[in-house]
Amino acid sequence: MLKTETTKYLKYDVLNEVQQGLFVDRYSAQSGLTTSTDLNGKPLRRYRDTAHYTATLSILREADVELAKLQGCSxxxxxxSYRKLLDQHSYLDYSSILETAVEILTNDAGVRERLTERVKCVIVDEYQDVNPIQEAIVWSLHELGARICVVGDDDQTIYQWRGSDVENILTFAQRYPEVEQIQLEENFRSSEGIVETARAFIEQNGARLPKAMKPTGVQPYEQGDIVALSFSSAAEEARYIAATAQALRGVAFLEDGKERGLTWSDMAVLLRSVRASAQPITEALRAAGIPFVVTGMTNLFGTSEAEAARQLFYFMGDRHGVTEAVVEQAWLDADLGLDPSELRAAITSLVAAKAALADPEQKRWGQYSIQRVFLSFLDEAGVREERVPNGRGEVVFYNLGKFSQLVSDFETIHYHSKPVEKYASFADFLEYRAEDAYPEGWQDNQYATPDAVRIMTVHQAKGMQWPVVFIPALLKNRFPAKKPGGRNVWHLLPREAIRGQARFEGTLEDERRLFYVAMTRSQKFLHLTWGPVAGSQLFQMKSPFWEDILASKYVKRRSPDYSSRRHIAPTPRAGVTNVVFTFSDLKYFFECPYQFKLRVLYGFNAPIHEALGYGKSLHDALAEVHARAVRGDVADVGEVPRLLQTHLRVPYAYPALR
Incomplete structure (x- = not known):
């Protein structure tokens, strides 16, 4: 709406959560970070307090705030200061998109008139996760005369820690006029065992809309499909997951009326926290030779290919005494089928690129692009999908694509930094902050689905489904999660200033909703397990949810034997996902299908070009001219300077080009 209804924001780019943190760090004083204090008057510090500061900025803009109670809150x-900095750089973040939309819907008479004429119906999906400012947008459109259709399930409200307010869906019928409710009660995804076990579990929550959940029988339930087992250790639990995955591979599975053999990509391991619980599982899968991918950036550097990439940039940034020999060994250890002579030639090019960073005649920043160095190295070293042994090519390129995304996030903010400083800062980012900078719920930017077991958080799994789901680490203090201690946003912001503040910290009912979401990702096989974590007093006992699970007649307590199930050839799910491709995506496809695969499916990004933004600036200026002409306001040639001033944005241009 901002870009279609207001010409000012046509040239603005949107920062993702990671870029926002990098932006605040780079401009720590101008963004208000280091000029602000906590509630005790202690100054906030760059890096240490960045995540809490940006989270506080989001709460102030998205929550229901009592301004009078913010007195003295720096x-x-x-x-x-942060708002001004965003505007100065022509950036929006997610919260500023929402608050600007509310402002325009409230105060811009022209926009209100146009939307009243055009917008007749508004459909809001996942309505249970709407927060106060999003609800304000829905209500504003309702006031302009639009009919509102919301779709949601209060039992799946899982983003309360980011401000989602389940009260919106619970009270919708009381707040909006002439509400008609249509209940979608049939479950076409899961077996009777999954549906009934999940239903009995979630019905223990008090504040929820009444609903029936009816399995359709599309997916048959058989004894042994749902299992709950205890183990003596997390390592033993992980070995069970690996062995069960092997046993289930090839088991006949009914889907869309046809049978196929289960394969690795039909299996998911869903965790309350990947960062806390994934390591023994990845070790067990690796030891068993089972391909796997970890969604998001968590554990990225647990893969040998990403660690090799990190060593490359330790060398470029002069960190840890990494030498050419260390880089060479790291890439050989990654076992990518590299030719040693090609690898040495690529490292020789790296040495030349590193020497060029200190060139006093630096003129064009694009020559020192981190992304360009990374992609050139992969090309010169002969890193090829088809060369990677043991069928690991897809998984390796999936992980290298994630590294490329990480490079882009950093370079978007630090593109203009002096080359030597930029590479040193990037090396520090890789070592100290990269994995923590990406939230556990971070979704990958790839469309590729390698034939591999997926490991992810329950939050990341929302909206997905698999024939086989493992939910391990069902431990007290882990799931349901123990409230985190230490420094948090409430050291910066008074609790009493935020209406409904408790939802940000989560309740037992919130954790139960999250576990309900986890169970209902399974179509047929569901394995629920726990084992104490060695050396930790906090994680020695089973989850409080454990007995609730065992109460279901569908849940068996002994290890299943799947050898008697019919086995056929493992076959990945066939299907076409609805995706939206840009013109550039299609251009890649028609010019070079493999380039399309690398960029769109695996998520590799191209190096930033200095002229990026010039063509878009022309399009934006013409878009304003066209939009005004449609309304009968024809632009005059004398407006060209203003159009240029309004729309020209070439943020990566070196001074002479600009």
Whole structure:
């Protein structure tokens, strides 16, 4: 809406959560970070407090805030500084998109008139996860005369820690006029065992809309499909997961009326926290020779190919005494089928690129692009999907694509930094902050689905389904999660200033909803397990949810034997996902299908070009001219300077080009 209804925002780019943190760090004073204090008057520090500061900025803009109770809260002044900095750089973040939309819907008479004429019906999906400012947008459109259709399930409200307010869906019928409710009660995804076990579990929550959940029988339930087992250790639990995955591979599975053999990509391991619980599982899968991918950036550097890439940039950034020999050995250890002579030639090029960073005649920043160095190295070293042994090519390129995305996030903010400093900062980012900078719920930017077991958080799994789901680490203090201690946003922001503040910290009912979502990702096989974590007093006991699970007649307590199940050739799910491709995506496809695969499916990004933005600026100027002409306001040639001033944005241009 901002770009279609207001010409100012046509040239603005949107920062993702990671780029936002990097942006605040780079401009730590101008963004208000280091000029703000916590509630005790202690100054906020760059890096240490960045995540808490940006989270506080989001709460102030998206939550229902009592302004009178913010007196003396210095982060309020920091927010004003941050808003100005965003505008100065023509950036929006997610919260600023929402608050600007509310402002326009409230105060811009022209936009209100146009939307009243055009918008007759608004459909809101996943309505249970709407927060106060999103609800304000829905209500504003309703006031303009639009009919509102919301779709949601209050039992799947899992983003309360980011401000989602389940009260919106619970009270919708009381707040909006002439509400008609249509209940979608038939479950076409899961077997009777999954549906009934999940239903009995979630019905223990008090505040929920009444509903029936009816299995359709599309997926048959058989004894041994759902299992709950205890183990003596997390390592033993992980070995069970690996062995069960092997036993289930090839088991006949009914889908869309046809049978196929289960394969690795039909299996998912869903965790309350990947960062806390994934390591023994990845070790067990690796030892068993089972391909796997970890969704998001968590554990990325647990893969040998990403670690080799990190060593490359330790060398470029002069960190840890990494030499050419160390880089060479790291890439050989990654076992990618590389030719040693090609690898040495690529490292020789790296040495030349590193020497060029200190060139006093630096003129064009694009020559020192981190992404360009990374992609050139992969090309010169002969890193090829088909060369990777043991059928690991897809998984390796999936992980290298994630590394490329990480490079882009960093370079978007630090493109103009001096080359030597930029590479040193990037090396530090890789070592100290990269994995923590990406939230556990971070979704990958790839469309590729390698034939591999997926490991992810329950939050990442929302909206997905698999024939086989493992939910391990069902431990007290892990799931349901123990409230985190230490420094948090409430050291920066008074609790009493935020209406409904408790939802940000989560309740037992919130954790139960999350576990319900985890169970209902399974179509047929569901394995629920726990084992104490060695050396930790906190994680020695089973989850409080454990007995609730065992109460279901569908849940068996002994290890299943799948050898008697019919086995056929493992076959990945066939299907076409609805995706939206840009013109550039299609251009890649028609010019070089493999380039399309690398960029669109695996998520590799191209190096930033200095002229990026010039063509879009022309399009934006013409878009304004066209939009005004449609309304009968024909632009005059004398407006060209203003159009240029309004729309020209070439953020990566070196001074002479600009």
């Amino acid at each position: 982060v309020v002044d920091g927010l004003e």
